[in-house]
Amino acid sequence: MYKNLRSFINQLRQDKDLVEIDAPVDPYLELAEIHRRVIAEEGPALLFTNVKGSNFPVVTNLFGTPRRVELAFGSRPEQLMKQIVDLSHKLMPPTPKALWGERKLLGELFKIGLQSVPPSKAPVLESRQEKVDVTKLPVITSWQEDGGPFFTLPLVYTQHPETKQHNLGMYRMQVFDRQTTGMHWQIHKGGGFHHYEAEKRNQPLPVRVFLGGPPALIVSAIAPVPEFLPELMLTSLILGEKLPVVKPDGEYPIVAEAEFVISGKVPPHERRLEGPFGDHYGYYSLAHDFPVFHIDQIYHRKDAIYPATIVGKPKQEDYYLGEFLQKLLSPAYPMAMPGIRDLWAYPETGVHALAAAVVRESYQREALVNAFRILGEGQLTLTKFLIVTDQSVSLEDFPRLFETVLERFDPATDLFIINHTSMDTLDYTGRRLNHGSKGILLGTGDPVRQLPSRYVGPDMDGIRQAATYCKGALVLEAAPFTQRPQLAEELLQHYHEPLAEWPMVFLVDDIEAASGQSPFLWTIFTRFDPAHDIYAKTNLIHHHPSYQFPIIVDARMKPGYPDELVVDPDIEKRVNERWNEYFKK
Numbered sequence: 001m002y003k004n005l006r007s008f009i010n011q012l013r014q015d016k017d018l019v020e021i022d023a024p025v026d027p028y029l030e031l032a033e034i035h036r037r038v039i040a041e042e043g044p045a046l047l048f049t050n051v052k053g054s055n056f057p058v059v060t061n062l063f064g065t066p067r068r069v070e071l072a073f074g075s076r077p078e079q080l081m082k083q084i085v086d087l088s089h090k091l092m093p094p095t096p097k098a099l100w101g102e103r104k105l106l107g108e109l110f111k112i113g114l115q116s117v118p119p120s121k122a123p124v125l126e127s128r129q130e131k132v133d134v135t136k137l138p139v140i141t142s143w144q145e146d147g148g149p150f151f152t153l154p155l156v157y158t159q160h161p162e163t164k165q166h167n168l169g170m171y172r173m174q175v176f177d178r179q180t181t182g183m184h185w186q187i188h189k190g191g192g193f194h195h196y197e198a199e200k201r202n203q204p205l206p207v208r209v210f211l212g213g214p215p216a217l218i219v220s221a222i223a224p225v226p227e228f229l230p231e232l233m234l235t236s237l238i239l240g241e242k243l244p245v246v247k248p249d250g251e252y253p254i255v256a257e258a259e260f261v262i263s264g265k266v267p268p269h270e271r272r273l274e275g276p277f278g279d280h281y282g283y284y285s286l287a288h289d290f291p292v293f294h295i296d297q298i299y300h301r302k303d304a305i306y307p308a309t310i311v312g313k314p315k316q317e318d319y320y321l322g323e324f325l326q327k328l329l330s331p332a333y334p335m336a337m338p339g340i341r342d343l344w345a346y347p348e349t350g351v352h353a354l355a356a357a358v359v360r361e362s363y364q365r366e367a368l369v370n371a372f373r374i375l376g377e378g379q380l381t382l383t384k385f386l387i388v389t390d391q392s393v394s395l396e397d398f399p400r401l402f403e404t405v406l407e408r409f410d411p412a413t414d415l416f417i418i419n420h421t422s423m424d425t426l427d428y429t430g431r432r433l434n435h436g437s438k439g440i441l442l443g444t445g446d447p448v449r450q451l452p453s454r455y456v457g458p459d460m461d462g463i464r465q466a467a468t469y470c471k472g473a474l475v476l477e478a479a480p481f482t483q484r485p486q487l488a489e490e491l492l493q494h495y496h497e498p499l500a501e502w503p504m505v506f507l508v509d510d511i512e513a514a515s516g517q518s519p520f521l522w523t524i525f526t527r528f529d530p531a532h533d534i535y536a537k538t539n540l541i542h543h544h545p546s547y548q549f550p551i552i553v554d555a556r557m558k559p560g561y562p563d564e565l566v567v568d569p570d571i572e573k574r575v576n577e578r579w580n581e582y583f584k585k
């Protein structure tokens with residue numbers, strides 16, 4: 001396993017899966033566009049050695065293919081996680097015989113933890129900025145409407161002011177000036193909880209930000225682990241050995257093998273406008289007030305490499321890391337939630353917009369109990385739409401899952417829309433920051449219908465084209481929402497009969513949404529809020545809305561939604577003209 005960033009880079013270089021670009025590259029937009037084109041072709045990692053305005057090289061696209069993710073972490077963490085889960089069953093209750101039988105695995109677990117090393121053994125402390133100036137780092141600007149340059153792979157370490165329980169999270173940081181950045185702590189993130197507790201006490205919250213380090217450290221920072229599971233312990237588990245740290249007296253630990261460590265404080269009750277930022281949903285998140293990070297010290301390796309990533313419309317690096325994390329943590333779901341057989345959040349939708357689960361239904365409606373359990377668990381609380389079945393089906397194959405559910409779905413009893421809930425900060429479909437609604441769709445038991453596969457009804461006013469995404473799911477390219485805002489209701493009124501055989505109908509701006517899993521999931525689930533945008537003929541029976549087919553989802557772009565991310569034409573032209581300079585033959 002790789003103990004630091006450079007050992008992984010060296011392996012990629014040996015494998016000819018890394019390209020060094022020595023042509024001068026601007027961190028403002030140009031670098032990001034090069035990266036986007038390479039990752040779209042599942043190309044190599046990129047090391048930019050001549051970045052304008054900085055003496056530090058920049059590495060990107062480290063995790064931009066399944067192969068590189070597998071190389072970075074291997075199969076050992078996944079196997080060990082399964083063994084740990086099995087261990088919890090075998091050792092209940094613990095007996096000498098049972099403990100002896102699991103001595104090898106227990107020996108592995110004793111290797112997990114932190115190893116204190118002296119400062120002289122910490123490469124990250126080799127150099128110190130005499131005068132703090134974060135602008136000397138090659139912080140990139142990815143999209144033309146971004147509010148400024150952003151750290152995109154910062155590993156932000158904080159501790160609870162009283163319990164000292166730690167959190168390592170990845171929160172974007174906008175550079176404001178030489179000594180201050182934004183701190184994008186969202187409502188559901190561990191660092192935000194720690195800041196909330198410090199602010200209640202009118203105290204500043206100390207913060208350390210690591211850049212680089214072992215790949216395991218990077219992936220641990222984005223892992224949706226329960227609050228009680230320390231991310232540094234997860235790093236150690238993935239590494240298979242103790243994580244070397246320097247422990248200054250009374251201060252936060254310093255990861256010895258990081259490339260940079262930035263230390264400072266976030267004061268209480270200080271906010272500053274942060275954003276916009278082109279994020280992983282594929283749109284701009286807008287400018288809002290967020291806490292401010294004041295930097296006191298910057299240390300770095302003498303030959304430090306600055307790690308960065310580019311986010312945008314899926315698939316990007318976070319997509320592949322998300323897949324790895326879900327496979328790593330999936331064995332633990334049944335332990336935390338006993339009725340859950342399998343669970344998958346879809347990175348094509350920005351993760352929180354859609355999840356699906358295979359659950360136990362040992363008694364009628366237990367599936368609904370399990371759905372509520374999922375929506376009450378950690379970051380899963382921000383799931384916008386949850387699909388649940390008791391059938392054994394691969395959740396990663398969304399068309400197969402969707403058909404399985406639609407064959408069994410009873411619209412009178414199996415669709416639940418819950419309004420006035422929290423929503424992911426980056427999802428603007430709820431019309432108000434952090435507020436929105438949730439939907440639960442159940443499909444359990446035996447099939448109750450055959451699904452249609454082709455639309456044979458009349459032409460419909462306001463509809464340009466029709467296509468089938470999968471059986472039972474009809475996609476309609478419609479007039480823009482600004483021209484026909486009531487179109488979903490009009491279709492129910494005038495075309496209910498020809499559409500009634502379709503369980504689900506989706507209104508979109510472009511029929512290409514029906515062309516595959518990634519475009520369908522991204523287009524549909526990032527452009528609707530259940531309470532606002534689901535339409536059906538409805539009767540209220542004992543306080544429960546009893547729906548009739550078709551269920552129409554209006555997934556068109558609407559006023560107030562942020563802009564979709566589109567490359568700046570001038571940057572596109574510049575990169576076209578310079579392409580052969582970057583990649584010399």
